[in-house]
Structures are given as structure tokens and as C-alpha cells.
Amino acid sequence: MLTMARRSPDQRPGPNSTRAEAEAPPSFLGPGVGIQGALEIDGELVISGLVRGSIAALRLVIAAGGCVEGDIVAHEVVIKGRLNGRVFAPTVSVEASAEVEGRIFHTTVSVERGARVNGRMPWRPISYFETLDKLPEIRE
């Protein structure tokens, strides 16, 4: 994980300085926000609204009440809301209030008691995510 975190700035666009600035104010999409399209963020993103489309982030939180329909590539994903799609992240935590339909590609995953997960959770080595800059186009 450490190697992953160190390599992340090199893989992601933008030097360390911008990344540090970006992480200071996390993006927040409130419950009244709906987005259709691709999101790309070099930092943290918290979603309480509805997003239809692909998301690339360093850290993504789907808050309770939030809903994502699409694929996610991130270093860390915390799911408290609804997700319909695929997740590609070395660290994934599915909280009790989560509803997940799809696949969670992970290296370490935690699923809290009460979470509703419908789908597979294939394990992948860290190296798989290190080479993962974009969303895999092939459905597995």
C-alpha cells in the first residue's frame, strides 16, 4: 500500500504540490446534485447526490444517500450509499448502509454487517492496480 501511495502522484496528473492543495478541500456533491458524465479528480470526492458515469479519484466516498451508477477507479473507496457498477480500488470498505450491485476489484476489502452486496468481489494483487490508469474496457 505504501508503494501504491508513493507511486500514485506519479501516475496521476499533476505534481505533488497540486495534489496536496487538492486534498485540502475535498470536493463534495450534495444530495441535490446530479451528474451525468465522467468525473476525474486528483483528490478526494464525496458524493451524496447522483452520479451516472465513470469516476476516477484518489479517494472516493459514496455517502449515505449518495448513488453512483458507473465504474470507479480509485485508491480508496468507501461506500455508504448505493452503487451500481464496478469498483477498481486496492482498498475498499463497504459500510452497513451500503447497497452494492456489481463487482468490486480489490486487494483489501471490508464489508460491514448489514451491507447489501449483490455481486462478486474478485481479489487482485496490488500490481494490478498500479498499472491501472484507466478503466478496463473489457468486462470481466
Added chain:
Amino acid sequence: MSLFNRNDKSGETKSADAKPIESKPAEIKTGETRGATAPQPQPQTAQQAAAKTELPKFAEPPRPAPAAKPIQPPTPTPAKTGAVMASVISKALKITGELESTEDIQIDGQIEGDVRGVGVKIGQNAKVKGTVYGDEVELAGTIEGKIEAKKVIVAATARMTGDIWHQEIKVESGAYINGNLKPELGKAEPRSTSRPVASTPTLSPVSATSVTAAH
């Protein structure tokens, strides 16, 4: 003493002697926490344990019960976030697609696509390619496209390429606007609404016309 003894005897059926009782209550209080003495707490814990084991059995199989949980968490999160901030699209975020919002939104990142909001603030470093719809739009960043809003505020740092349809506009000197300003948003409405509100923006349109004329 007699009163105390009677109360103690009535309270505790098993204890017979009066003198030890005075010392016992203290022991029982400590004992209750430790769980060593006091026969009453034990059945309670047993009942609680039974209740704990029973409840999940009812809660788990019909998954709607845990589904009720998400209804509880969302209320605190909007309360927290709503109190702290509205929706923020930070500098690091790039959106390719359409964005809709029923609440105020702050944009500091990049958006390629249309934005539909109520109150839209576009920060200094923000870039939007597309049309921004809203009731009130504050522009301090860059837009390549169009603004359609009842009230438009264009700050000095703004760089607007495209038309602005509005009912009411304020332009600070220094703003770059390359496009037409049309006070015709919702044709029938603007004349009625713009006249009463005209008191505040009358000063700014003068600068607006001068700025636009310069460019």
C-alpha cells in the same frame, strides 16, 4: 434504625441481619457493576442476550430492515455538510458531462458540459465549457459558452466568452466579456422584474457597457 431495617428487609428478601445490611448495599452497588453478586442483573443480562440474539434473526432475513438504516444516516450527513458547506467542485475535479443541482453549488474545477443549478458560483480558477443555467450566477472564472440566469454577477477576474442572457446583471470593471448581453431571459418576465430591481444594477450596467464596448 428500625425503619431502615424494615425497608432493607422488604427490599432484600434473602438478607436477615440488620447490621450487615447497612454494609451490603455498598457492596451490592459495587457488585452490580462487577457482576459478581446481585441475582437480579444476571437474568436481565440473560434476557438481553436472548433479545440480542433474537432481534438480528428478525432483522437480517428481510433485508429491508437494514435498508431502513440508510434512511437514518443520510439525515445527519446533509445536516453536517449543509451546515458546513454547499456542494463544492474543487480545483482538482474535472467533469465531462452534464451537471444538475437543485441546491447552491460552488465550482472551482473544470467542467465540459452544461451546468444547471439554482445558485452557481464559479470560482476564479474554474473553467466551464458549456452553458450555465441558474437563477443566480456569480462568475469569477472562465466560461466558454453561455450564461442563462435571472441574476448574473460578473467579477473583475471573470473571463466570459459567449452570450449572457439575463434579467439583471452586474459587471465589475476589469471583467472580460466577449459576447452579447441580452436582457431577454424569459421575454415577458424581464421587463416586469427588471424595472423594480433596476435600482441596484443601474450603476453596474454602465460599466458593463463600457467594458463590453472596450472589447
